[in-house]
Amino acid sequence: MQWRRMKVGSVLKRVALAVAAVQGVTLLTLVAIDQHRKRHRAPARFPRVPARSVTAGGSEVTLYTYGEDLYYDMLGAIRQAKSEIFFETFIWKNDRIGQSFKRALIEAADRGVSVYVVYDVFANLVVPRSFFDLPPTINVRRHPLIASPFRMIRNSGRDHRKLLVVDHDAAFVGGYNIGSLYATDWRDTHARLTGDIVWDMRNAFIDYWNLFAGRHQPALPDYGSEHWQPDIRVHRNLPRLLVYPIRNMYLDAIDRASHRIYLTHAYLIPDTNMLAALMRAAERGVDVQIIVPQESNHIVADWLSRGFYGQLLASGVKLFLYQGAMVHAKTATIDGQWSTIGTANIDRISLLGNYEINIEVFSAEVARQLEAIFEVDRSNSRQLSATEWGGRHAMVKFSETVLAPLRPLL
Structure with a gap:
């Protein structure tokens, strides 16, 4: 009986290894095809819809489908900031667009605006580390690959959010990362929000920041809201709290x-x-x-x-x-x-x-x-x-x- 179990186990092990080998070959083939495809890809062309604002209760929603239009307004908001900027992104490229955002944030901090920046370390491994050497006037959280080895599952999630909140005036959220590729070659969707919903977006950033606040990263003040927003709700996945x-x-x-x-x-x-x-x-x-x-x-x-x-x-x-x-x-x-x-x-x-x-x-x-x-x-x-x-x-x-x-x- 024991011999049979050992034989069955050996067969299953061989089958598993064979399947893994086939999967590996398939994946390597796909990667090779993908690299060839990217080298010979034609310039991106797609129809564009101009940004347009509509109302939703006590808020205004502007929808963007072209990166250059979005970045122009995001940079404009940063340059007009008077007191506070919350900037959070998944990918932040060291190129013309990425440098524009970096300069705008540094200039805002230099004129006395409180600037808070979050970016995902894993998503930017191909970006030179020196690009993220921001001055001490900017508060930075680098979302790590794993925040704690003792809570692997709860802390292994990437920070995939793309969020910008300027003062209490405007918030931007959607699929756009920061980079020149996304400005012209990708079809994405982002929203600019004004009015009552800006408090909710500020609160979303503050709650994330305060999850990881400590001696080297003081917590942000947490204020209540005078308005309840029935037309727009903000939903946040928070792996550390197991909330999805x-x-x-x-x-x-x-x-x-x-x-x-x-x-x-x-x-x-x-x-x-x-x-x-x-x-x-x-x-x-x-x-x-x-x-x-x-x-x-x-x-x-x-x-x-x-x-x-x-x-x-x-x-x-x-x-x-x-x-x-x-x-x-x-x-x-x-x-x-x-x-x-x-x-x-x-x-x-x-x-x-x-x-x-x-x-x-x-x-x-x-x-x-x-x-x-x-x-x-x-x-x-x-x-x-x-x-x-x-x-x-x-x-x-x-x-x-x-x-x-x-x-x-x-």
Whole structure:
């Protein structure tokens, strides 16, 4: 009996090693294809929607779909700051755009503005360390790879948030990182917020900062608000507290849908519940449309995402592949009433791992604006049919199956 168990164990071990080897070869092949593709990629071209402001209760929401327009207004706000700047980003490139933000923040600190900066160390490993040598007049938190080895799971999340708050006047949130590539070559979505909701965005930054406050990093004052904002809510994933409300926000909104769901996402790797919610919505007659990149900046994420296409198409979900540029937006609008804009992708890393921030907006005006943006993006996309997808090469199907066990990692 013991001999049989040893033999079975040996066989299972060999099978596991064989599967791992096939996965490794597949991943290396995809990386090689991706490097070749990036070297020969044509200049990005895509339709643009001018920034437009709409109201949501006691706040104003301006939606940006082109990086240069967004950066112009963000830098303008920093240069006009009088008392306080909270700046938080995932990627901050050492290029023309990145240097512009660095100079603007230093100049603000030099004129007496209290400047607080947060960036993710892991996301910027390829950026020269010297770029982040900011003067002592700027308060800096470098979000580390692992904050504490004693609380590995609770502290391993990346700070994927992109947030700027200037005084009590304006806040910016969305998918845009800071860099020249994103200014012209990526299709992303960001929001500028003014009015009552600015307190909520300030509070989101303060709460994150104070999670890690200590002797070398004093806590920020925590003030209450005189206004309750019923039209916009801020949802924050906080791994250190094991709080992940953005996923539940999506699931609740999708379950409520009765007419249409429009999603635009850079990476679509839904968990079982998210996948089922989208499929159930389509099966009960909701017009579910999803825009994803034809080719994203992460080829492995693309292949993991494609493993869900068959089920989605079979249930009636319509998939559109964005052409000519990387679409990096993280937006949704449902039934012409509900919308969300933020930093969280539809994947496990964002919804159950990273520090993320999304706004949830109950406004017909904001929904109409996002629907208009969706229609423009759809005009630059190719619809994927179930027939086309079912007819892909057998080797492609095999590769998707081999990579399927990696989905929980993304």
